[in-house]
Amino acid sequence: xxxxHKIFGSTFNTFRSKDIKNNLVTFIVDDNESFMSNFVYIKxxxxxxxxxxxxxxxxxxxxxKNLKKLSKSKYIFLNDNFVAMAYMxxxxxxxxxxxxxxxxxxxxxxxxxxxxxNEINLIKKSNEKVxxxxxxxxxxxxxxxxxxxxxxxxxxxxxxxxxxYYFKNHxxxxxxxxxxxxxxxxxxxxxxxxxxxNNKEDNNIFNxxxxxxxxxxxxxxxxxxxxxxxKIREFYKNDIHSKYDYVNVSDYESEQELLLISDLLISDYSxxxxxxxxxxxxxILFTYDFDRYLNDDRGFYFDFKKDAPGSIxxxxxxxxxxxxxxxxxxxxxxxLESQFDYIDGEASQRIVELLxx
Numbered sequence: 001x002x003x004x005h006k007i008f009g010s011t012f013n014t015f016r017s018k019d020i021k022n023n024l025v026t027f028i029v030d031d032n033e034s035f036m037s038n039f040v041y042i043k044x045x046x047x048x049x050x051x052x053x054x055x056x057x058x059x060x061x062x063x064x065k066n067l068k069k070l071s072k073s074k075y076i077f078l079n080d081n082f083v084a085m086a087y088m089x090x091x092x093x094x095x096x097x098x099x100x101x102x103x104x105x106x107x108x109x110x111x112x113x114x115x116x117x118n119e120i121n122l123i124k125k126s127n128e129k130v131x132x133x134x135x136x137x138x139x140x141x142x143x144x145x146x147x148x149x150x151x152x153x154x155x156x157x158x159x160x161x162x163x164x165y166y167f168k169n170h171x172x173x174x175x176x177x178x179x180x181x182x183x184x185x186x187x188x189x190x191x192x193x194x195x196x197x198n199n200k201e202d203n204n205i206f207n208x209x210x211x212x213x214x215x216x217x218x219x220x221x222x223x224x225x226x227x228x229x230x231k232i233r234e235f236y237k238n239d240i241h242s243k244y245d246y247v248n249v250s251d252y253e254s255e256q257e258l259l260l261i262s263d264l265l266i267s268d269y270s271x272x273x274x275x276x277x278x279x280x281x282x283x284i285l286f287t288y289d290f291d292r293y294l295n296d297d298r299g300f301y302f303d304f305k306k307d308a309p310g311s312i313x314x315x316x317x318x319x320x321x322x323x324x325x326x327x328x329x330x331x332x333x334x335x336l337e338s339q340f341d342y343i344d345g346e347a348s349q350r351i352v353e354l355l356x357x
Contacts, residue, residue: 002122005086005122006087008088012071012087017068019072020073023074026056026069026076027057027079028057028059030058037165039099040161041164042351042352045348046352071091075095075355077097078097085126086129095131096130096131096132097133098127098132099161101160103274104136104340105135107297108300108301109147110123110146110149112147112301113147123149130148131154132354133155133156134157134160135156136163137338137340138157138341139338158347158350164348188221188223189264190262190264191266192224192226192265193270195267203232208286210317213320223247226248259272262281265284267283268287269287269300273308274309277339285310285311286313286319287314288315290304302338309335309336
């Protein structure tokens, strides 16, 4: 992998421009244009502040034309890792900002979850090129310092732009959902967002969730909306829409729309829990494989069973019983205090003001 990154860096350095365009803002994306929501709000904020040119650069594209344009950028934004930067020489006036795609510090990531010294060194070398790393709270900066192997002076706890979404006006979202999934009309939405596991068997969630019993006890009041992690979908290659009385929203365009219209979230170790906790709605953490996940996948930045938001259950029966009897743990105030310095819809404004001033 490092050979590929070295080739990318060498090509960039060979063809890079010596000049810089002070109004050129570049967003680095992947083939799937993942995690775009941060970029949407940053772009809107720049548009409020002047005449800027915007460029979306695919980090898997070695086009000489695109590399030259990237090298001319005054402002570069990242949403994910781009370790080829370890071998790229940017203009000294270029400002590179890592927004990251998830709020808070939940399960360990980056160098916090890596024992390979070469990979850790590559993470460190690439993040030496970063001017600012944005997170959501000073309380979690030490975790980001470790995960990114970055100097703490570069970390700014301004909040991430995607959270600004919840402070915008949104109309007819539920009507749009019901039109797409008529079976959901008149029912409360339970959104289930299981994360990916390294243990393949644990990704087949219907081995652990008894959907027949779920619908028998809860089907009159609720509809289950399942949003699968992209890596999990290989376990459901057939038509899963018709097998059970639920809706598959894995391809639904906006995850944040789903969070906003859902009445309850079922998840596990996914960082979507951090975002949903700000909406003050019930959360259930369905941790049927807790010990295996803790030992074989990732650890956490806190005591999961003690500090995670919501109610924790380990079986389908316990999950159904908790929902049926409204046994929700609703006070997430301590968790939110640990994860956010601001919940105000102004993260994009703070970030852009920092860069322009």
